[in-house]
Structures are given as C-alpha cells and as structure tokens.
Amino acid sequence: MRKADEITIQTQNITSLDLMERASTQIFNVLHQRLQGAPIPIHVFCGIGNNGGDGLVISRLLVEHGYHVKTYVVNFSDKRSKNFLINYDRLKEIASEWPTQIKSEEDFPTISPQDMVIDAIFGIGLNRPIVPWVINLIKHINAARSFTLSIDVPSGLYADKAPEDKEGVIYASTTVTFQLPKLVFFLPETGQYSQDLEVIDIGLSREFIAQTPGFADLIGKxxxxxxxxxRHKFAHxxxxxxxxxxxxxxxxxxxxxxxxxxxxxxxxxxxxxxxxxxxxxxxxxxxxxxxxxxxxxxxxxxxxxxxxxxxxxxxxxxxxxxxxxxxxxxxxxxxxxxxxxxxxxxxxxxxxxxxxxxxxxxxxxxxxxxxxxxxxxxxxxxxxxxxxxxxxxxxxxxxxxxxxxxxxxxxxxxxxxxxxxxxxxxxxxxxxxxxxxxxxxxxxxxxxxxxxxxxxxxxxxxxxxxxxxxxxxxxxxxxxxxxxxxxxxxxxxxxxxxxxxxxxxxxx
Known part of the structure; x- marks a missing residue:
C-alpha cells in the first residue's frame, strides 16, 4: 500500500498531502451521508503520524459542516509527520476549540455510549509495541461502548502479526479501509476487532495494483x-x-x-x-x-x-x-x-x-x-x-x-x-x-x-x-x-x- 501511494503521487502529479485530503474526504463523505447532520457528539482521536493526519482532515470537514466535534491528539512521542502538522494548523484555523492534547491517563475524556468515536491513532504502519498509557486509552475507548469508526485499520492492530495485548486494540463498529482489504480483517484472531468493513476507492494507481501480486486473493461471486x-447439451x-x-x-x-x-x-x-x-x-x-x-x-x-x-x-x-x-x-x-x-x-x-x-x-x-x-x-x-x-x-x-x-x-x-x-x-x-x-x-x-x-x-x-x-x-x-x-x-x-x-x- 505504501508503494501504491508513492506510484500514485508520481503518476498523478500530486503531493502526499493531496492524497491524504482525497482519502480523508472519501471517509467524511461516507460519514456525512449516514449522519445527515445529526447532533451526535463526535470524538476524533488522532495519532501523530499520517493516520492522525487523516483524522485531522476528517475533523476539519466535520466542523465545516456543523457537526459537534472534539478532537484529541494522542501525544505519545515528540515526532510528527509533515502532513500531520499541516493539517493540525488547518484545523486550528477554522475550529472554535483547538485539539486537546492527551499525554497521560489524567487527560482521558469522558465518552458516553450515545457518542461517536473516530479512531485515527495508528494505521497499518504500526510495527512496535504501544506505550502502556496509550493501551489504557484504547481500553478506555472500548469501555465506552459507543459507535466507533476506525480509519484504515483499528488502532493497535498490526498488519502482519497478532497483537501482544489482545485488549490493547480498538474494537471498531466499522472500519473504513483504503482501496484494498487487508488480510488481518479475515483471520480469527484479528478479524474480531472489526464488526463491519467498508473498502473505499481513493484513486490509487489501478495499473500498479493490477500488476502487483497481492498477499492473498479474496474470493467472492x-x-x-x-x-x-x-454443461453441454449432449452430456451424460x-x-x-x-x-x-x-x-x-x-x-x-x-x-x-x-x-x-x-x-x-x-x-x-x-x-x-x-x-x-x-x-x-x-x-x-x-x-x-x-x-x-x-x-x-x-x-x-x-x-x-x-x-x-x-x-x-x-x-x-x-x-x-x-x-x-x-x-x-x-x-x-x-x-x-x-x-x-x-x-x-x-x-x-x-x-x-x-x-x-x-x-x-x-x-x-x-x-x-x-x-x-x-x-x-x-x-x-x-x-x-x-x-x-x-x-x-x-x-x-x-x-x-x-x-x-x-x-x-x-x-x-x-x-x-x-x-x-x-x-x-x-x-x-x-x-x-x-x-x-x-x-x-x-x-x-x-x-x-x-x-x-x-x-x-x-x-x-x-x-x-x-x-x-x-x-x-x-x-x-x-x-x-x-x-x-x-x-x-x-x-x-x-x-x-x-x-x-x-x-x-x-x-x-
């Protein structure tokens, strides 16, 4: 998927920021079509990488369309992706309430079962153990039992192995994943973290995808x-x-x-x-x-x-x-x-x-x-x-x-x-x-x-x-x-x- 991003940026003469905007807008469109402006409190949890950048774009679009949004930055490191920082500034320009920084368990917000959560903490690039207080944040979100939408993959879920802490993964009501499904959604140990899956086309290079063998083939009708x-007419x-x-x-x-x-x-x-x-x-x-x-x-x-x-x-x-x-x-x-x-x-x-x-x-x-x-x-x-x-x-x-x-x-x-x-x-x-x-x-x-x-x-x-x-x-x-x-x-x-x-x- 990373290579598909790179090829798309090159062949379509766009920036990675443009591609992030496009992908996140697609997710917003899915949300907006279903919510139709409903006055539901929406909590958006953003990591500090590109998955968090997606969350910030979605927050901005929700705010622009009049939704009641609270945005949180899960501040588990001093590093920030470039696209995260740009979208953080864009959100601050239009939001009446700046994103809340979460640095420890003392900062965890109250979430009601009637609220909605958008999970943009980690994406498919997760490749190392999660710091303990962030695992507790994930458990805190799960305990709220609110409708939770994960972006691309439930946070805490690796792309190529089972999680170390089985409770340290978001239990998503729906996962909206980019362009292609991932194998983790179909295996017994890891598929349980997504009740529902939706794949959205974000316009990645079809030529590259067609020419590149996948890890597996998904079999449908x-x-x-x-x-x-x-059978032929004269069969016996x-x-x-x-x-x-x-x-x-x-x-x-x-x-x-x-x-x-x-x-x-x-x-x-x-x-x-x-x-x-x-x-x-x-x-x-x-x-x-x-x-x-x-x-x-x-x-x-x-x-x-x-x-x-x-x-x-x-x-x-x-x-x-x-x-x-x-x-x-x-x-x-x-x-x-x-x-x-x-x-x-x-x-x-x-x-x-x-x-x-x-x-x-x-x-x-x-x-x-x-x-x-x-x-x-x-x-x-x-x-x-x-x-x-x-x-x-x-x-x-x-x-x-x-x-x-x-x-x-x-x-x-x-x-x-x-x-x-x-x-x-x-x-x-x-x-x-x-x-x-x-x-x-x-x-x-x-x-x-x-x-x-x-x-x-x-x-x-x-x-x-x-x-x-x-x-x-x-x-x-x-x-x-x-x-x-x-x-x-x-x-x-x-x-x-x-x-x-x-x-x-x-x-x-």
Missing amino acids: NEVLSLYRP KGDYGHCLIIGGSYGKIGSVVLATESSLRIGAGLATAYIPECGYEILQTSVPEAMVITDEEDDYISNIDIDFEPTVIGIGIGLGTGEKTINGFESFLKKNKSNLIIDADAINILSKKQELLEYLPPKTILTPHPGELKRLIGDWKDDFDKINRVKEFSKKYDAIVVVKGANSLIIYQDQIYVNTSGNPGMATAGSGDVLTGIITGLSAQGYDPLHAAVFGVYLHGMSGDLVVQSTGYQGLLASDIVAHIGKAYLELFKKPQQIPPQGSQTSS
Whole structure:
C-alpha cells in the first residue's frame, strides 16, 4: 500500500498531502451521508503520524459542516509527520476549540455510549509495541461502548502479526479501509476487532495494483464465476465423473450420507459410498441415487477393497481411528491411484503416522478443522504463523489445505485464497462433511483440484447463506446446506436487484 501511494503521487502529479485530503474526504463523505447532520457528539482521536493526519482532515470537514466535534491528539512521542502538522494548523484555523492534547491517563475524556468515536491513532504502519498509557486509552475507548469508526485499520492492530495485548486494540463498529482489504480483517484472531468493513476507492494507481501480486486473493461471486464449467447439451452422467466416498463407523454413518448426497447435488455423474456393513440400509434409503459397497466388518472399515478406479475419492468422514481402520487406510494409500480429498479421521491418522503423507498424490486436498490442523502441523504462535506453517506443509507434500473457519483459507504453496461466503450458523455438526462431498463432487467433474477447493468452499458458504434466510443461525442443519446447493449455483447468475430511482413507481 505504501508503494501504491508513492506510484500514485508520481503518476498523478500530486503531493502526499493531496492524497491524504482525497482519502480523508472519501471517509467524511461516507460519514456525512449516514449522519445527515445529526447532533451526535463526535470524538476524533488522532495519532501523530499520517493516520492522525487523516483524522485531522476528517475533523476539519466535520466542523465545516456543523457537526459537534472534539478532537484529541494522542501525544505519545515528540515526532510528527509533515502532513500531520499541516493539517493540525488547518484545523486550528477554522475550529472554535483547538485539539486537546492527551499525554497521560489524567487527560482521558469522558465518552458516553450515545457518542461517536473516530479512531485515527495508528494505521497499518504500526510495527512496535504501544506505550502502556496509550493501551489504557484504547481500553478506555472500548469501555465506552459507543459507535466507533476506525480509519484504515483499528488502532493497535498490526498488519502482519497478532497483537501482544489482545485488549490493547480498538474494537471498531466499522472500519473504513483504503482501496484494498487487508488480510488481518479475515483471520480469527484479528478479524474480531472489526464488526463491519467498508473498502473505499481513493484513486490509487489501478495499473500498479493490477500488476502487483497481492498477499492473498479474496474470493467472492465474481471470482468464482470464472471457474464455473457449464454443461453441454449432449452430456451424460459419464462425462461428470464417478466419485467414491469412504468413511463411516457405527453411530457415524450420517456423515457419509451428507458427503455422498453433497457430491451428487454438486453435480458428480456417479457416486459410490464405501462403508461398514452397519450403514448399508441407511445409505440405500437416505441417498437412493448412490451406489453402496460395504466393508467385511460390520461396525468399522478395515479393508478398503474396490474393483473399479474412481475419478476421485473423498475419505475420512466418520472413519474412526481404530487399529484395523488405520491399517486399512495405510494399505489403501499405498495402492491408491485416484485423486484424494482427505478429511476428519483420515487427517487424524496422517497426524499419527506422518510417514504416510509421502503416499499422497499430487494436489491432494485436505480439509481440517482447527483441532485437526493443529494435530497435523503442530501448534502455532498466531494466525500468521499458522499460515506460514500451512504453506510449508503444502510445499513439502504438494498438497492443497482448506483451513476451515469464518473466512476459510485455501492454501496451495504460496497461494492464499480467502473465502467470503458463509455465516455463523454453519458452525454445526456435519457442515464439514458436506464440504468434503462438495469438493469431491466438483473434482469428479474434472475441475482442477485447486479450483475445486476454491469453488467448493464458496458454494458451501453460499448454500449456508441461503439457508439462514429462512432458519436463522441457530436453526441451520447440515442437511439444509445440502438441500440448497442447487440454489447456490443459481445465485451465481442472479443479477443484482435494481433499486428504482426515488419518485418512480413499480407495478406489484
């Protein structure tokens, strides 16, 4: 982002002060459009760098438009950025009340829950621990529970690591960030500091941004549309692959039901479930479209013996980790020639016997939840360390890893994809089994493994988003996600609703 600023200043023949004015005016426009002159007390906390300079510009514009504004300079150092000083003088020229200097806890202002706070203390350039009294100021602001808007990033949040003091970060009601989203907004440890995110275009060089690789790719509807493979008129089921779902044990056959039906709902031409004998009637009744092969054992899988070569295999859901199951899984891996999607207990077995990882085919997809991931790659210091560890694992074994979470990450070597679909209602039993089936079914249809993982995670989340419109978060079941897979496909091609101009009439 710093480089984008520099290139923009050069190519557009403007100064850094001009760019600050432009960016801050954009944030003011967002505020003004929503507040419409409301007589709300607004507290603007400014640091002494360029993020503070942004805050001073916003304060000046608010004052010029008649808002009730109090501006504070968080005076934690003797250093000032040049643009901060210029905007400090500009604000003093027009404000009836000069900015208040905060130098210690004695200077903390009273903030009411009905007030509004604009946080411009630190930006994305924060790279060192915060002085203790400023941490206490941040805690003081959070304790007020007023609506808080952070500029670019909540103060106290680093761009590339988790904060040392988890309470020493602004909990923003909304963060308005410049030009591009930042990875910290999508990771479990750091995403919690922004309830809502808005990205505003401040006119940075589009050419530079287009030519410069990002740290990660944000995946939404437009991105996955390019992955979609339409069906042709003369297609038959053989064109869309034969997937095999292997898993289940006594009391855990439902996981295979969910995965098998998902693989068919997502479009696989054929699906076979390989399960212990105890699940035969359940599978045949629950998913009549699927074929079923049973193991020689009644309650668990011990010997995976199939007489055909499937297009792709999804394995691990409900599998169990008994000794005979582990031996059967090891034997299967050593002779397998199909592409693999590995989940749940199959990942746990690999964690116990890591020498088996050498038998994974290229671009095997693993879909661990956080506990399974920790068993596989070891503990991590923070989410950034976790990403680096997954990258190392991916490179070593040529594997694609889906790191499941609120914003699931799909990682392949140095490539990171951040998913944007899904909701808290999907934190429910069986949701991961559905994802395994979806990715397996897409792989069966000939999607590249990485595309199958990215597209599958998005469609899985979109299905869940469609479900909660009628069930709410608590009422969502994994089987509901399966039932909405077809609607998720249709949602891809739905045009945004056009809002009629004010004063126009539409027929009912």
